[in-house]
Amino acid sequence: MKRHLLSTADLSADDATLILDTAAELARIADRPIKKLPTLRGRTVVNLFFEDSTRTRISFETAAKRLSADVINFSAKGSSVSKGESLKDTALTLEAMGADAVVVRHWASGGAYRLAHAGWIRSAVVNAGDGTHEHPTQALLDAYTLRSRLGSLEGRRVGIVGDVLHSRVARSNVHLLATLGAEVTLVAPPTLMPFAVDTWPCSYSYELDPVLPKLDAVMMLRVQRERMDQAFFPTEREYSRRYGLHAKRMAALPEHAVVMHPGPMNRGLEISAEVADSTRSTITEQVTNGVSVRMAVLYLLLGGSEPAIGTENEEGAK
């Protein structure tokens, strides 16, 4: 039986808590002189990136190496993909090389699901972002960061602000935070709010200012210019004035509230430099926590005789 991590909607509260608890123990490795565990010795993890990424790819690579796995980095640029090779043929190549896990980022929503369920490969698939669909390890590291800053997630109020329509981070976070008992409020201009948002396990608002004073954490999303094929707001200055987080708005947050951003940031657009560099910002902490959370995911998927988390592969379980 092979399992994958494709969507946070597939994780039960127990699964998610197991990942976060495991990550909390693994985080302590970072303080040791030897930052390495022998657990995944002889296993191969392939980073398959069809889209640009710095922190996610480096984070997965660091996580796999700290668990002693061998890492193969594969990015679409400079590979046969730029000659027109399909996802299927790339997958068959990886299968022939014997990868135990494939960490995949793809520009198409559902790319990771296709790779996991098409029967091309037998490896465990970890979704590292598929189009505008999901980015589960980002949500897990956000939940981890929130838990370590706020103590617990139960009943906490989290605002997710900005380009929700194009954000896989927002989708993954809404599901995971709801599973863990937090109350999520999405804030975006009507043009950047997804159509069926009222079916999501969260509330939403078109205005930022009335929401801020009630929040325990506010997560600013990047305005994804590369996915915007039409005008979603009149000007960047207007967007920034209504939905950007600057020092004056941050003052409206409760004393204990934290400011998050999944990176990369557009400083001056959705978040001001002053806010990004303040002590309430968890942005660099999120990067550090990302390694621990990804170590936990790789360990729980590959470490035992069968995975402890994730979704079953219906076709693969024959």
Place this chain on the structure above:
Amino acid sequence: MTDGTEDLAVLSAAPESAAEQAMRAVLDASAVQRALTRIAHEILERTQGADDAVLLGIPTRGAHLASRLGRQIAAVEGLELPVGTLDVTMYRDDLRLKPARALGRTEIPGGGVDGKLVVLVDDVLFSGRTIRAALDALGDIGRPRAVQLAVLVDRGHRELPIRADYVGKNLPTAQRETVQVRLAETDGQDAVLLGVKKAGSR
């Protein structure tokens, strides 16, 4: 079997697991306490006062035993030894035989282990594989001056060249038997139980 036999009790298995055989108590609470007191004295004696000793318990029950030994030594000698825990899950050689397990806590005392005498503490010594994993884990944390091993029960059947320096009770067992250590901290009472393994386990 000498100590504990006067209090032999038959403890019935939990009602929901009817398949589980009845477990026989081979050490009761006071026998466990006596064994720990003796180990504490032996550690002090054999390390000439234990000035540079660090107690590291292997979670979960070994960790509780280590803190109890620490308290005993403090009571006898007035010496507060550094006590910590060492989780060995990620170093086990049977990881791939079972589903991935939740991790225990590793808590190395502030002074570290470099140049210290580390006493590893566990509840049952059986195949020796846990201790091998612990030695590997310890090697990634620092370089102790020496490593010793204290266990509450040594049940034999070693699969590796490993022995304990301090043993609460040597308990000759058959492979088909199972030994369970219960501690007040985790199970509500202190006892060492011996029973017959359920068919199909291990």
